[in-house]
Amino acid sequence: MTQRSDKQDPYAEREAQKYEKPIPSREYIMDLLEQAGRPMSREAIAEALKLESDDELEGLRRRLRAMERDGQLLFNRRREYGLISKMxxxxxxxxxxxxxxxxxxxxxxxxxxxxxxxxxxxxxxxxxxxxxxxxxxxxxxxxxxxxxxxxRAHKTVVGRLFIEGGVAFVVPDNKRISQDILVPTENLGPAEHNQIVTVEIAQPPTPFRQAIGQVVEVLGDHMAPGMEIDVAIRAHSLPQVWSPQTEAQIAELSEEVKEEHKQEPGRENIRHLPLVTIDSEDARDFDDAVYCEPNRKGWRLLVAIADVSHYVEPDSPLDKDAIERGNSVYFPERVIPMLPEILSNGLCSLNPEVDRLCMVCDMQLDKTGVLKGYTFYPAVMYSHARLTYNKVAGMLIDEDADLCRQYAGVLPHLHNLYQLYQTLRQRRSKRGAIDFDTTETRIVFGEDRKIESIVPTERNDAHKLIEECMIIANVATARFLLEHKVPALYRVHEGPKPEKLEALREFLGEFGLKLGGGDSPEGKHFSKLLEQIAERPDAHLIQTVMLRTLQQAVYSPDNVGHFGLAFDAYAHFTSPIRRYPDLLVHRAIRHVIKHKKGGFLQRKKLPPFRYDHAAMENLGEHCSQTERRADEATRDAVDWLKCEFMLDKVGEEYNGTISSVTSFGLFIELDEVFVEGLVHVTSLENDYYHFDPAHHRLIGERQRQMFRLGDRVRVKLARVDLEERKMDFMLLESLTGETFHGELPERGGKGGGRGKKTGKKTAGKKRSSKKSTSRSDEGGGRKKTGKKTSKKSTRRRGKKKTD
Missing domain, CATH: 2.40.50.140 (Nucleic acid-binding proteins)
Incomplete structure (x- = not known):
């Protein structure tokens, strides 16, 4: 007989707060299995935990299944639960x-x-x-x-339907899903051969047969124009329909903030302060407002953020849908929001000249921009102006008289913000934050949604001003969370892995350059090297290699600092309308504020937060995954649009830059149009080419012609494949024209190929690598929307405003 557990569950109070009929916590169950030293059946676990009622037994069953689903327990063939950590x-x-x-x-x-x-x-x-x-x-x-x-990550899959010899199958559009989905003829519905369809997975794949599905939606004929976003949404399983429960919940919301909510205990009234929002021209959801005033100690800076946690309660239908989405996704001319429009564009959006609930980060900075103090509190605010980056730059930099007159009421406060920004930029340089010089672009559409051009975007000082305000608020947030030891998600960005660091040092050595910091370089060492190479003609090459050395930023409850921004602690606080981690951070702050007033500081222990470390770990991993999913989906849609833009330009010649070097060829980014395509190694003439991955180059065996990352070339567009979302180029000439001197790298199974002796077009291999984007989690563009204008524009893939 299993010994009964008499030890008190240390998390009982937390479970009682979360559930009407609480059961033992996950930690308590895992501790029981640890002490047992062997797997246990559900009945044995229930007996040990003294659970007898039907409600308790059903609650235990659900909890064990959830722990199994989350990878904490394994249900073995003897129908017993065991600890994964022991297996x-x-x-x-x-x-x-x-x-x-x-x-x-x-x-x-x-x-x-x-x-x-x-x-x-x-x-x-x-x-x-x-x-x-x-x-x-x-x-x-x-x-x-x-x-x-x-x-299972995919309930449905979108792809191209083939019907051959009486057998129907769908080839997924998402190239990372390499298995075809079988569709029995009775599950085809009205779908026909060569159409783009959505299939619901009826039976997942097994070692002995493919997945079986049922057609639930016909999107249209293969390669029909205008389907790129619908395909991307379904290919990456982006949720886009609100649950009936959420629809019922939002139906109860009004368009205006209720008076009783403005006057609830603990909510401060800051409507008299001239807070303003500063966003792009086409933004529709405003989640941050700022105000700055000088004082004898330096500066007081307020960053007011939409109080989403007031409206979205944990475990509510709204919350469950928001978790599933993880973040808003911004496509060209279309948004898949994390929250319904009545919240994202209405009640939670800090629209001008209306009362809105907010969570305030009230900071004191000294005259050199050092953060000296901060407080957080819920408030009711009134945005005194909806400003754009261009308008702010026009007033502060260009001194536009008309704009200055129009916004005379807030202009002095904008000057205060600008002075503080200049101080913060100096601090940024001294701190050693990494600033990579990258080009972002946007797609400009005409009225018929035909792409007119792809143009680079320019970030002015107004963009950078808001960026610095958001960054310092996020730093204050991270310090607040650490101070009160409340479980939360941090935005963590680790330094480069040892193997990548070694490869970078070897690469830099060939240029006579050295990265400081020994085996553990910091952001300031990268920043110093970037300053050293700024005026060099090969700066773009060196910067690109440095950029690709860095890891991706992720969400985690374990704070390890932010390498790129050079901070010991960093958390996302500023965008709870469009990022779920920010909403979790707001809940953690609210938890501390609530119990501060309950006197917990005298007891020197904060009551348990509804989310423990394990829950935050799971949520962090999920939110990091949904962020990557959104990036991949938007990249697919934009790549499709770029290919569509280039369809009628086959045969035209362009200058470009080698943006990536692989064993199978060269990726080229074209000047002026900013699209990327492949020069396959087999289209390089009259030589065998060796791939040198350490130095990012291909080298001709006989003529020693060298093609290196960052080199300038002239190419001709040979082929556009809309289905594969890629373009093939023919190399016309190297504008850099370097010859390699030295020993060729060994092939080691990674060698290139034999170049062709003629200029015939080649199809090129399927891409296996994508162009890198910034991974340091700062700056860049801000929110995008589907608002239509006569000249519409959207940002390509790349950095969002990630402050």
């Missing part, structure tokens, strides 16, 4: 590759496991799985085997 199993998410293999990305941050095509038969890209280390392959990689699929 040498790896929990993580599958990342598929177009060529059929994949990787298991472990949740614990350890090295990825290579998954062969055979292992990938049972899983799709994005699935959460349990795996084990099955061995080491000939390239030294850890090989994995999938033990169990914990959670």
């Amino acid at each position: 040498d199993l790896v929990r993580g998410r599958v990342q598929g590759h177009p060529d059929g293999f994949g990787f298991l990305i472990p949740d614990d941050g350890s090295d990825d496991l290579f998954l062969s095509g055979r292992e990938m038969r049972v899983a799709f890209h994005g699935d959460r799985v349990l795996g084990r280390v099955a061995g080491i392959d000939r390239r030294g990689r850890r090989e994995g085997a999938i033990v169990e699929v914990l959670e």
